[in-house]
Amino acid sequence: MTPPKFSARAELDRLTRYNSGLTLDDVAARAKGHPIAKLGSNENPHPVSAAITTAMAEAIARPNIYPDPSARVLADEIARQTGAAAERVILGDGSEDLLNVLARAVLNPGDEVVTLFPSFPLHEDYATMMGATVTRIGLTPDRRIDMDALLAAAARPVRLTLIANPMNPAGLWLGPDELAALLAAQHPDSLLCLDEAYVEYAAGPDYASGAERLAGHDKPLLILRTFSKAYGLAGLRIGYGMSNSDDVIAAMNLVRTPFNTNAVAQAAALAAMTHTEDMARAVAATLAERARMEQALAALGLRVLPSKGNFLFVDCGQPSAGVADRLIDCGVIVKPWKQDGFETFLRVSVGLDWENDQFLEAMARIV
Structure with missing residues (x-):
């Protein structure tokens, strides 16, 4: 049976569905046994109190x-x-x-x-x-x-x-x-x-x-x-x-x-x-890791914009969608940016130290 047609509001024709990012299950098959570093959604990876x-x-x-x-x-x-x-x-x-x-x-x-x-x-x-x-x-x-x-x-x-x-x-x-x-x-x-x-x-x-x-x-x-x-x-x-x-x-x-x-x-x-003690420790760890990641990416010759968030915006010098796709094979999830003029940028969240290491090692091989 053919699905019935229905017209939504005309304004919706100008929208695309929000990209919520990949889940752990989405990339498990391609990660080939790697632990998965989920660095695409700016989550706090530290446990709550x-x-x-x-x-x-x-x-x-x-x-x-x-x-x-x-x-x-x-x-x-x-x-x-x-x-x-x-x-x-x-x-x-x-x-x-x-x-x-x-x-x-x-x-x-x-x-x-x-x-x-x-x-x-x-x-x-x-x-x-x-x-x-x-x-x-x-x-x-x-x-x-x-x-x-x-x-x-x-x-x-x-x-x-x-x-x-x-x-x-x-x-x-x-x-x-x-x-x-x-x-x-x-x-x-x-x-x-x-x-x-x-x-x-x-x-x-x-x-x-x-x-x-x-x-x-x-x-x-x-x-x-x-x-x-x-x-x-x-x-x-x-x-x-x-x-x-x-x-x-x-x-x-x-x-x-x-x-x-x-x-x-x-x-x-x-x-x-x-009860903010654990949150404060998580933020401090994130800021330290953010600085370390920024330095390591700069050492690879990549431009990284200054950041006050728990993420970095990185110019890969090539289409970031391809870089992000290759990172999945290394067990790393990031978010390639697709807005006009920023297609070479990816946004990477600051994770736990092992997640950040996995990302940096993979980037060194890819770029």
């Missing part, structure tokens, strides 16, 4: 009860640690869910969204889904954020300026002066959203989080964060947003699903925020 697994076990013992739809205990803890107002904290099924919620809450057909490029694809896809147009702010010829272009775009009455800081996949970031300039340039009729998924890896005097400016900023600002990266809860899907605008949070609450964070994820996230 016992406090988190205990909290998860206690929460899962009550599967018949709906979770708190506002995650009030967790929101209060987020507010306590960040300085945000608890009533302006919103939880989501990962921060990428909140990107979807944001698009549905604020974007109309024909609206303009400004974002950095190369980008996290969902920054563009959800805007396109809503019929908005996307303006890309690319990198300069020496592979830096084009601040002049970003400030000029943000100063216009665009509907939404949505940027990752640090950037995914490039790893680049706004310094304190650059963030201050962006906040000052922001048009008062525009919403500025800072996606800070990798903020825990970005500490240092040359980086500033938008959370530090939230309370004193006089224009609409939204900050998104996740428990998927440094906190190691990618499998549970939970993230959060913070705003200085009651209107932004109210709009997002209207369009999100009522129970968009499950009870186990809420319990794990609360335990993660209140």
Whole structure:
């Protein structure tokens, strides 16, 4: 029987399915007995603390009860640690869910969204889904954020300026002066959203989080964060947003699903925020390995962009899809970048030391 035809929304014709990366099972047959180094999804490879697994076990013992739809205990803890107002904290099924919620809450057909490029694809896809147009702010010829272009775009009455800081996949970031300039340039009729998924890896005097400016900023600002990266809860899907605008949070609450964070994820996230020793050790190990990997790749003659994330953006000097495919035979998963102008780049996550060694040894043979 021929499957029946059905026409979806016209905007979807401009989208491609999000590339979620390869799983361990996807590459097991080709790895030829190699241990598999999964370095394609920017996960935290270190184990979580016992406090988190205990909290998860206690929460899962009550599967018949709906979770708190506002995650009030967790929101209060987020507010306590960040300085945000608890009533302006919103939880989501990962921060990428909140990107979807944001698009549905604020974007109309024909609206303009400004974002950095190369980008996290969902920054563009959800805007396109809503019929908005996307303006890309690319990198300069020496592979830096084009601040002049970003400030000029943000100063216009665009509907939404949505940027990752640090950037995914490039790893680049706004310094304190650059963030201050962006906040000052922001048009008062525009919403500025800072996606800070990798903020825990970005500490240092040359980086500033938008959370530090939230309370004193006089224009609409939204900050998104996740428990998927440094906190190691990618499998549970939970993230959060913070705003200085009651209107932004109210709009997002209207369009999100009522129970968009499950009870186990809420319990794990609360335990993660209140037992941070293991997370801090994992971040420190990642930063040390990131520096080692950057030096080793540079020694191979490869250009590596500076990074404040738990990943590196590497110019292979040849199509990265082919490099990534050959790495699979060595038991290594990375993410070749396919956006226009960056087809020779791959993004590699910083894993455990043995995973990073396996990647570096394979790259030395391939390139």
